[in-house]
Amino acid sequence: MDAKTRSRNYFNLHHASRWAREGYWSFDYKRSIQALELLRPANLIDIGCGPGGFLARVQKALPHLRLSAMDLSEGMVQEVRERFGGTVEAVVGDAEHMPLESDAFDAVSVNMSIHHWPHPQEGINEVFRILTPGGHLLLEDMDCIPPIRAAANVVFPLLPGGDVKMYSQKEIRTLLTAAGFDILSYHKITPWTFLCVAEKPGR
Numbered sequence: 206m207d208a209k210t211r212s213r214n215y216f217n218l219h220h221a222s223r224w225a226r227e228g229y230w231s232f233d234y235k236r237s238i239q240a241l242e243l244l245r246p247a248n249l250i251d252i253g254c255g256p257g258g259f260l261a262r263v264q265k266a267l268p269h270l271r272l273s274a275m276d277l278s279e280g281m282v283q284e285v286r287e288r289f290g291g292t293v294e295a296v297v298g299d300a301e302h303m304p305l306e307s308d309a310f311d312a313v314s315v316n317m318s319i320h321h322w323p324h325p326q327e328g329i330n331e332v333f334r335i336l337t338p339g340g341h342l343l344l345e346d347m348d349c350i351p352p353i354r355a356a357a358n359v360v361f362p363l364l365p366g367g368d369v370k371m372y373s374q375k376e377i378r379t380l381l382t383a384a385g386f387d388i389l390s391y392h393k394i395t396p397w398t399f400l401c402v403a404e405k406p407g408r
């Protein structure tokens with residue numbers, strides 16, 4: 206079974222779990238919200254949104270921000286629709302082929318999802334496409350010291366959730382630059398995670 210099918214099946218089973226609803230790594234959300242407070246977008250879409258843990262925090266902190274969500278898992282999208290009662294527009298879609306218009310969003314967040322994408326360059330190119338010129342990507346995922354990352358990358362394909370790869374900072378920078386992004390910052394938030402903020406040039 207390919208990684209995407211494994212991801213979809215796994216997350217369709219786990220959308221209602223407490224861990225998923227809270228956010229798989231919610232410790233990092235504060236930093237993303239601080240970045241959004243500075244960037245002041247009018248709208249945001251969370252790609253690979255899960256059941257909406259990040260969006261719940263964003264909605265509380267920035268109530269005027271228009272929110273959308275997309276996930277590969279139908280179960281996750283249904284959970285978002287029920288949880289937010291129409292205040293978040295949620296669609297089922299694959300990050301590598303988004304069913305979304307170009308130049309449509311001021312901000313895109315991707316939390317703990319890129320390590321599930323088999324073709325991350327296609328996904329990052331899609332993020333670039335849907336952002337307005339001058340819009341921002343907030344990319345949060347795992348990164349840790351090289352030996353642990355190497356071990357994780359041996360184990361990932363064996364896991365049931367369709368995990369594909371943990372990327373180094375250099376690989377993340379290469380993906381973003383190849384898509385056309387200017388990288389504004391890359392910060393480790395915990396020993397296991399990072400937040401990278403990048404801008405689509407052109408405003």
Ligand SMILES: C[S@@+](CC[C@H](N)C(=O)[O-])C[C@H]1O[C@@H](n2cnc3c(N)ncnc32)[C@H](O)[C@@H]1O
Pocket residue numbers: 209212213216225227228229230252253254255256258259275276277278281298299300301315316317318321322
């Ligand atoms: C570890 S969960 C993270 C959920 C949420 N963003 C969070 O931080 O708690 C990964 C999410 O990415 C979604 N996902 C995996 N592959 C995807 C893809 N190709 N396109 C869109 N979403 C995907 C999964 O369905 C799942 O909801």
